[in-house]
Amino acid sequence: MPPLRIVQVSDTHLSQSHAYFQDNWNAFLDCMAEEKPDFVFVTGDMCMNGPKVPGDLPFARAQMDRLPVPWRAIPGNHDIGDTPPDTRLKGPITRSRRAAYRKAFGDDFWVQDLGDWRFIGLNAQLMDSGLPGETAQMEMVTDALGTAAARQCAILIHKPLYNKLATERGQSLQALWPKSRKRLLALCEKHKVKLVASGHRHCYRSLRHGGTRLVWAPASSFIDTRKSNEGRRLTRRVGYIRYTLVGTTVTHELVEPPLFVNNDMRNWMAAHGSTTKLPPRPLKR
Ligand SMILES: [Fe+2]
Numbered sequence: 001m002p003p004l005r006i007v008q009v010s011d012t013h014l015s016q017s018h019a020y021f022q023d024n025w026n027a028f029l030d031c032m033a034e035e036k037p038d039f040v041f042v043t044g045d046m047c048m049n050g051p052k053v054p055g056d057l058p059f060a061r062a063q064m065d066r067l068p069v070p071w072r073a074i075p076g077n078h079d080i081g082d083t084p085p086d087t088r089l090k091g092p093i094t095r096s097r098r099a100a101y102r103k104a105f106g107d108d109f110w111v112q113d114l115g116d117w118r119f120i121g122l123n124a125q126l127m128d129s130g131l132p133g134e135t136a137q138m139e140m141v142t143d144a145l146g147t148a149a150a151r152q153c154a155i156l157i158h159k160p161l162y163n164k165l166a167t168e169r170g171q172s173l174q175a176l177w178p179k180s181r182k183r184l185l186a187l188c189e190k191h192k193v194k195l196v197a198s199g200h201r202h203c204y205r206s207l208r209h210g211g212t213r214l215v216w217a218p219a220s221s222f223i224d225t226r227k228s229n230e231g232r233r234l235t236r237r238v239g240y241i242r243y244t245l246v247g248t249t250v251t252h253e254l255v256e257p258p259l260f261v262n263n264d265m266r267n268w269m270a271a272h273g274s275t276t277k278l279p280p281r282p283l284k285r
């Protein structure tokens with residue numbers, strides 16, 4: 001089997017009406033036309049404000065369709081709403097927001113087999129939501145891992161499994177909540193999952209949990225340098241992740257394309273707290 005060349009891009013935050021981060025996306029498309037990976041996984045927050053701006057989901061979908069290689073996406077909180085009650089942006093995932101996402105992008109959790117590998121995409125915001133679909137998603141991941149046979153498994157999910165420690169408590173919107181985290185970590189251990197690839201945090205980090213590599217992909221859109229680098233464990237720059245999968249091993253590198261601009265939203269975030277409150281900046285045709 002030849003090596004499998006996978007790219008993970010995350011947190012593109014695209015919008016027709018609020019086109020602050022379109023330039024890095026255009027640069028990313030040029031990168032993909034040049035390097036032509038076997039597959040691109042987009043790990044959520046394709047939209048600037050999908051839950052509240054009706055045009056964002058179809059616009060983001062049309063932008064993904066510009067990719068010159070096969071791709072698949074999972075939802076982030078800026079696409080489908082956050083875990084209820086969404087104490088931060090007050091736009092929780094609901095049945096109708098989930099339906100709107102699925103209309104634009106298809107299934108919000110899925111299995112994609114490529115070569116000797118099985119990739120399982122999950123909807124992080126559905127976990128601990130109490131919505132119909134939460135149980136079905138957990139059954140799907142359990143079944144997909146249980147039937148992988150000789151395939152190596154990787155999980156793609158918008159939010160990281162935890163912030164600092166697998167044992168941390170509380171319901172941080174930055175990572176999975178304890179109940180779902182515990183179940184996923186147990187499945188990772190039982191089925192020897194090789195990789196859990198996430199986005200959401202707008203920074204790059206790589207760590208191990210038992211036999212599983214945890215990769216936090218950077219955003220392609222923006223950073224917020226008000227936040228700590230946690231003793232240099234984190235890299236706060238825009239970019240994407242390039243994976244090479246050979247046999248049972250996965251290696252990766254952080255890619256920082258020359259044409260990516262490190263949009264630092266620290267001033268706006270300090271003043272207004274969220275990029276969903278940015279004033280309109282329509283895409284020039
Ligand atoms: Fe994001």
Ligand SMILES: [Fe+2]
Pocket residue numbers: 044045076077078158199200201
């Ligand atoms: Fe996010």
